[in-house]
Amino acid sequence: MYDCARPDSREAGVTAAIQAIKAGRLVVMPTDTVYGIGCDAFDSHAVASLLTAKGRGREMPVPVLVGSWSTIDGLVYSVPPITRSLIEAFWPGGLSIVVQHAPSLSWDLGYTRGTVMLRMPLHPVALEILREVGPMGVSSANISGRPPAATVDDAEEQLGDSVAVYLDGGPAQHKVASTVVDLTGTQPRILREGAVNVEAVAEVLGMKPSELTPTGAS
Numbered sequence: 001m002y003d004c005a006r007p008d009s010r011e012a013g014v015t016a017a018i019q020a021i022k023a024g025r026l027v028v029m030p031t032d033t034v035y036g037i038g039c040d041a042f043d044s045h046a047v048a049s050l051l052t053a054k055g056r057g058r059e060m061p062v063p064v065l066v067g068s069w070s071t072i073d074g075l076v077y078s079v080p081p082i083t084r085s086l087i088e089a090f091w092p093g094g095l096s097i098v099v100q101h102a103p104s105l106s107w108d109l110g111y112t113r114g115t116v117m118l119r120m121p122l123h124p125v126a127l128e129i130l131r132e133v134g135p136m137g138v139s140s141a142n143i144s145g146r147p148p149a150a151t152v153d154d155a156e157e158q159l160g161d162s163v164a165v166y167l168d169g170g171p172a173q174h175k176v177a178s179t180v181v182d183l184t185g186t187q188p189r190i191l192r193e194g195a196v197n198v199e200a201v202a203e204v205l206g207m208k209p210s211e212l213t214p215t216g217a218s
Contacts, residue, residue, distance in 0.1 A: 001152065001166040004030070004125050013167045014128055020164040021133045026050055028141045028155045029129060030169025031065070031121040033094050033178050033195050034148035035155045037163060038065065038138035044108040047137050051110065053162035056144040061110030062137040063096060063117035067130030072118060075135065077102055082205065083183055089204045092122035094195025096178040109137055115184050125169050140177060150175045181212075188212060 002013025017027040021039060024046045028037050037053060039046035041064050050062060066072060069087055072079060077100040086097055101116040109116065121127065130136060140148035141155035149155035152168040179196040182189050188205055190198055190212045202209045 001156065001168060004167050004169045010125070010167075013165065014125065017129055017165045017167055018132050021046075021129070021136065023164075024049075025164035026053060026162060027129075027165040027167065028149075028152060028159065028163050029126055029167045030123055030152070030172065031126050031138075032092070032123045032172075033121070033174045033176060034150055034172045035141040035152060036065070036121075036126070036138040037141040037155070037159060038136040040133060041109065041135040041137040042105075042107045047107075047109055049162070050137060050139060053159055054139060054142070054144045056139070058110040060144075061112045061116075062139050063119065064109070064135050065126065065130055065138045066118060066120050066135050067127050069120065071120075071135060075101055075105065075116065075118065082188065085204055086181065086183075086201070087120075090196055090201075091120040092127065093120075094122070094174060094178045095119065095201070096180045098180060098182040098184055098191065100184055107137075117180065119178055123169065123173075125167055148175075148177055 002009045004010040020027050024043050026039050039050050096117050096119040098115050098117045142148050143158045150172040152166050174195040177194045179194040180191040182191050198209045202212050
C-alpha cells in the first residue's frame with residue numbers, strides 16, 4: 001500500500017501500479033467517485049481475475065476508464081454529437097456513458113453485447129496511471145453485493161491479497177458511483193443516477209429529466 005498524500009510514496013506507488021498493470025495484475029486506486037479495482041482492459045486474463053476478485057459474473061461486464069477525451073475515438077463505433085456534448089460537459093468527472101464499442105477491439109470485458117461503459121475520472125492519480133497504461137477495466141473496489149469502497153482500507157478489507165498494489169488517495173470525494181447514461185438506443189436514458197444529477201444531464205441534452213428516466217427507475 002502506498003500513501004499518495006506523500007510525494008515520494010505517491011511516485012513509488014504510481015510506478016508500482018503501472019508495473020503491476022503491465023504485468024497483468026490488479027491494482028486499487030482512488031477515483032473521484034469511489035475506489036476502483038482495475039487492470040489492463042485488453043488483458044483478458046487480468047479482467048477475468050478482476051471479476052473473480054469481486055465475486056462477479058461475466059453477465060456484469062467491466063467498465064472502462066480512459067485518460068483523455070481523444071481515447072474514446074479508438075474505442076467506439078462512432079461518436080455522434082450527443083455523445084460529444086456529454087463528454088465535453090462532464091469529463092473528467094462522474095458521468096459514465098454506455099456506447100457501441102468498435103467491433104475490431106480485441107478485448108473481453110464480459111458479456112457486453114457489443115457495448116462498453118466508458119468514463120474519464122477527475123482524479124490526478126487515476127489520470128496519471130491511465131495516461132501511461134491506456135484504457136483500464138475498472139470496477140468499484142468491493143465484493144459484489146457489498147457497498148463500494150470509500151477508503152482504501154475498505155477496499156483492502158474486502159479484496160485482500162487478490163490485489164497487487166493499493167494506492168491510498170484519502171476518502172473518496174463523492175462516495176457514490178458515477179451516473180450512467182445509455183446512448184445505445186434511439187434515445188438517451190439514465191441507467192443509474194449517482195455523482196451527476198439527472199437534471200444536469202437533461203440540460204446538456206436539451207431534454208426533460210422525465211424523458212431520460214425510464215418508468216420505475218431509481
